[in-house]
Amino acid sequence: xxxxxxxxxxxxxxxxxxxxxxxxxxxxxxxxxxxxLREALFGxxxxxxxxxxxxxxxxxxxxxxxxxxxxxWRGVHGIYLEDLYVRxxxxxxxxxxxxxxxxxxxxxxxxxxxxxxSVLNWNTPSIAFYESLGARPQDEWTVYRLTDEALTALGA
Numbered sequence: 588x589x590x591x592x593x594x595x596x597x598x599x600x601x602x603x604x605x606x607x608x609x610x611x612x613x614x615x616x617x618x619x620x621x622x623x624l625r626e627a628l629f630g631x632x633x634x635x636x637x638x639x640x641x642x643x644x645x646x647x648x649x650x651x652x653x654x655x656x657x658x659x660w661r662g663v664h665g666i667y668l669e670d671l672y673v674r675x676x677x678x679x680x681x682x683x684x685x686x687x688x689x690x691x692x693x694x695x696x697x698x699x700x701x702x703x704x705s706v707l708n709w710n711t712p713s714i715a716f717y718e719s720l721g722a723r724p725q726d727e728w729t730v731y732r733l734t735d736e737a738l739t740a741l742g743a
Contacts, residue, residue, distance in 0.1 A: 588682065589689045592637035592650065597625050599647045600637060607672040611707060628652075638689055640673060640682035649673035651686040658701055665701030666690050687720060705730060 592600060601621045608617035627634045640649035649672055656667040668690060673682045687702075694702050703725075706713050714724075733741060 589638055589640055589685045592628060592639050594625060594629050596637070596639055596647065596650075597621050597628070599639075600624060600628075600650055600652070603647075603650050603672050603674070604652075604670065606674065607670055610672075611710075635669065638686055640677075640686055642677060642680070642682075648677035648680075649682045649686060651690060653690060655699075656701070656703070661700045663698060663700050665699045665703060666694055668702065668704035671704065683716060684720065 598621060601619070601624055604619060604624075605614065605617050608614045628637055635652055635654045637650055637652045639647050640651075642648045650670070651668060651672075652670040653666050653668045655664045657664050668687075671683060671686055673680075673686075690702055693699070706717065718724075
């Protein structure tokens, strides 16, 4: 059901990224190209990794895209899950749990001590799902982001 992504998966990953962005009501912000994803996942220096969830017929129905982070408090790497997406028609089939289970397995096998991600506050179905697995919100932290003009201005 879960396998590592391959370069031939780039078109379907790209499509599912766009589906996720539409679900999260920010399709206009999803500007990544297939070539950018190919370079990030399979270039000379991969910056991210991906897994594909397949249905019984082998059709891709979901994906996870993640990268390594590092905890100065724990002194070891962890996994930051950038995107987890299962197509609506495949939800409830165990694919999301299987994707998260694979990432947890990688953490345990490699000695990573954290698996982290963000979820939109209004996404109550996903929040309930994550909490059912034992994940807990980090309510005392607020995510900040610099992009576009603000990032350019500060970096100039």
